[in-house]
Amino acid sequence: MNTGEDELVAKIxxxxxxxxxxxxxxxxxxxxxxxxxxxxLIPKPGYETIPTCxxxxxxxxxxxxxxxxxxxxWKCLARAVSDIAAMGGSPTYFLLSLxxxxxHTGRWLDQFLGGxxxxxxxxxxxxxxxxxTRNAKILINVTVLGEVRQGxxxxxxxxxxxxxxxxxxxxxxxxxxxxxxxxxxxxxxDPYVNKHxxxxxxxxxxxxxxxxxxxxxxxxxxxxxxxxxxRLCAASGVGAKVEADKIPKPNLSVAKTRSxxxxxxxxxxxxxDYELLFTVMARGARRVPSNFKGVPLSQIGELTRERxxxxxxxxxxKERLVARGWDPF
Amino acid sequence: MNTGEDELVAKIxxxxxxxxxxxxxxxxxxxxxxxxxxxxLIPKPGYETIPTCxxxxxxxxxxxxxxxxxxxxWKCLARAVSDIAAMGGSPTYFLLSLxxxxxHTGRWLDQFLGGxxxxxxxxxxxxxxxxxTRNAKILINVTVLGEVRQGxxxxxxxxxxxxxxxxxxxxxxxxxxxxxxxxxxxxxxDPYVNKHxxxxxxxxxxxxxxxxxxxxxxxxxxxxxxxxxxRLCAASGVGAKVEADKIPKPNLSVAKTRSxxxxxxxxxxxxxDYELLFTVMARGARRVPSNFKGVPLSQIGELTRERxxxxxxxxxxKERLVARGWDPF
Numbered sequence: 325m326n327t328g329e330d331e332l333v334a335k336i337x338x339x340x341x342x343x344x345x346x347x348x349x350x351x352x353x354x355x356x357x358x359x360x361x362x363x364x365l366i367p368k369p370g371y372e373t374i375p376t377c378x379x380x381x382x383x384x385x386x387x388x389x390x391x392x393x394x395x396x397x398w399k400c401l402a403r404a405v406s407d408i409a410a411m412g413g414s415p416t417y418f419l420l421s422l423x424x425x426x427x428h429t430g431r432w433l434d435q436f437l438g439g440x441x442x443x444x445x446x447x448x449x450x451x452x453x454x455x456x457t458r459n460a461k462i463l464i465n466v467t468v469l470g471e472v473r474q475g476x477x478x479x480x481x482x483x484x485x486x487x488x489x490x491x492x493x494x495x496x497x498x499x500x501x502x503x504x505x506x507x508x509x510x511x512x513x514d515p516y517v518n519k520h521x522x523x524x525x526x527x528x529x530x531x532x533x534x535x536x537x538x539x540x541x542x543x544x545x546x547x548x549x550x551x552x553x554x555r556l557c558a559a560s561g562v563g564a565k566v567e568a569d570k571i572p573k574p575n576l577s578v579a580k581t582r583s584x585x586x587x588x589x590x591x592x593x594x595x596x597d598y599e600l601l602f603t604v605m606a607r608g609a610r611r612v613p614s615n616f617k618g619v620p621l622s623q624i625g626e627l628t629r630e631r632x633x634x635x636x637x638x639x640x641x642k643e644r645l646v647a648r649g650w651d652p653f
Numbered sequence: 654m655n656t657g658e659d660e661l662v663a664k665i666x667x668x669x670x671x672x673x674x675x676x677x678x679x680x681x682x683x684x685x686x687x688x689x690x691x692x693x694l695i696p697k698p699g700y701e702t703i704p705t706c707x708x709x710x711x712x713x714x715x716x717x718x719x720x721x722x723x724x725x726x727w728k729c730l731a732r733a734v735s736d737i738a739a740m741g742g743s744p745t746y747f748l749l750s751l752x753x754x755x756x757h758t759g760r761w762l763d764q765f766l767g768g769x770x771x772x773x774x775x776x777x778x779x780x781x782x783x784x785x786t787r788n789a790k791i792l793i794n795v796t797v798l799g800e801v802r803q804g805x806x807x808x809x810x811x812x813x814x815x816x817x818x819x820x821x822x823x824x825x826x827x828x829x830x831x832x833x834x835x836x837x838x839x840x841x842x843d844p845y846v847n848k849h850x851x852x853x854x855x856x857x858x859x860x861x862x863x864x865x866x867x868x869x870x871x872x873x874x875x876x877x878x879x880x881x882x883x884r885l886c887a888a889s890g891v892g893a894k895v896e897a898d899k900i901p902k903p904n905l906s907v908a909k910t911r912s913x914x915x916x917x918x919x920x921x922x923x924x925x926d927y928e929l930l931f932t933v934m935a936r937g938a939r940r941v942p943s944n945f946k947g948v949p950l951s952q953i954g955e956l957t958r959e960r961x962x963x964x965x966x967x968x969x970x971k972e973r974l975v976a977r978g979w980d981p982f
Contacts, residue, residue, distance in 0.1 A: 328982030653657030
C-alpha cells in the first residue's frame, strides 16, 4: 500500500533512528515519533520550549556540485541548533522538510542522511517529523525545538552600556573556507574548509554562560559580526565600540597572502561562523576564561550609551562600523 | 542599523501581531516572541506538544498567477493546522519560513500576510518565529505547534477490525475547485473554488472526537481518501471495506456534467479536502451525529481483519481500492 513519498519518509525515519537507540524515548519525553499526522512530545516541567527554523537552499546556501551531500546534512541541522545555543539552551527534537529532485533520492540522499545522523547524535537532537516533496532544486528547511530552564535563557536585549563584548572562536574562518570550496577545494583537512562545511554550534559554551548567569546578552554569529552586532545593539538599545586588533582573526601563517586589513574585513563581514557573541558586566569579566573547552574567548570591545557602532583602528582612529554582512535582500 | 531582511521580518511580525492583542501573551505561555534568536514558550502542564510542518511551494502546491496571494497566506497555515486537528489537538504557535522574489515583498506580501493573519486569528495560532530569504520562486514552509491533553491524542494506529469508518464533509470538492481555478475561475462565491482556496481544518470536530474518546483512530485527508485510508489501515494493521455510494460526494446539481462514476473517482482520489477520516467502535457509532456544527459526518464503511482495501459498488460488486491520490514522487 506504500507510495513513493511513504517509502522516502520510511527511509529517512529509519536512517535517523539508527544509533540513537541508547537514549530511551521515555526519558526524552517522546510519546510518539515519526509516522502519524504529527509527533507527541511531553515537555519537561520547569523548562521553556525554544522553537527555531532555518532555510538551507541550493543556490543560496550551498551549491549542488560543490558541497558534499554529507556536509549539507550536517550543516542544515548545525545552523538551526546554533540558534538554540545562542539562547543558552539544549536542542531536543527536529523536523526535516526536504524538497528533492527524483535523481537525488538514492545515493545523494544516503550521504545527506549520513551527515544529518552524525549531527543528530552529536547535538543529541532527535527527528520527530517533517515533510517531503519533489522539486527541481534541493530545498531544505529544518525546525529545531530546544529547552532551557525557566528564566535562564539569554536574550539579545539584555546588554547595558558599559558591558564588555566577547566572541568565541576566530571570525572569518568559515568565509575563507567558502572561498576555497568555491575554487573546488573540499578537503576536510583544511581547517577553514572544515569550518565552512561542518560548523560546530557552541552548545556547551552557551549553556554555561546561561546557567552561570555570566552573559547579559547573547546571539550567534551567522550573518557576520558587523551585521549581527548591529542587531544585538538595536535589541538592547545601546551602541558598541569594537577594537579592530582585538577581533580574533584567521591565523595569518595559514591564511597567507592576506593583509591585516583584509583579515579584519573578513572577520567583520564574513558569515557562517556560528560563534557566539555575548556581553558581560564589567565586574563579571574575570569569570570569563581565555578559552572554554578549547574554544578561545576574546573581549573585542564594549557597549556604549551612544547608539552607534564604532571601529577603533590599531592606531586609535575611530570610524563608523557599517553592517556589511550577509543579507539575502 | 536595519538591513533588508530585518525590515521584512519587522513587517511580518507587525502585521501578524495586529488583532491578536486581546489574547494576553502571559495567558498563552509566550515568554518571548519574534525578534531574538528564537522564541521562548512555557508549556501548559498536563499537555503534550504536537509539532508538525508542511511545504507550500509555487509550481507544486499553487500557481503564482492563478492563486490569490491572500488564499496562499490562509492555506499555508490551514493545511499545517489540519494535522493538529487530526490528532485531536489545538494549535498554539507557528513559525513561517518564506522564500520570496524581490518583486513579491510589496503588495503581494501584504495580501499574503492579510490571508495569513485571518487564518492565525481564526485558528488561534500565533506567529513566534521563522526565516526569510530571497528566491526566484515563492517558497513557503510552515511549522505549527499544537497542544493536547496528555493521553488524549487520537493516532492513526488505534483502529481495530470491526470499527466503523467515518468521514467529515464531502470529498472531492477541493479537487473540483482546483480544476476551476486552473481554468481561471477564482471567485469565492463558488463553493468548490472557496474550498480549494480557503480550506477549514476540522479543529472543533477533532477535539470533540478526542475529548469524548469516540474516535479510535483519526487522520486528515490531504492526499485523497484512497491514499490516506491506506496509510491509516497500514498503521493500524487492518484492512477496510468502503461502500462507494456512501462516500459523500460533491452535490451533483451544482457539479453538473459529471457521471456518478466520475464523482466517485473525484471523492476517492482528489486531494486537499482537509476533512477528517476517523474510526469508531461499532457500539459507539450511535454517539456520532449526522452532522457536527454544520459539517456532515458519514459512515462510509468498516475495517476488516483482512489487510486489503476493497470498494463495494452500488450493485454490490467488490473491487480492489487502489491508492490513486496525490504523491509528489
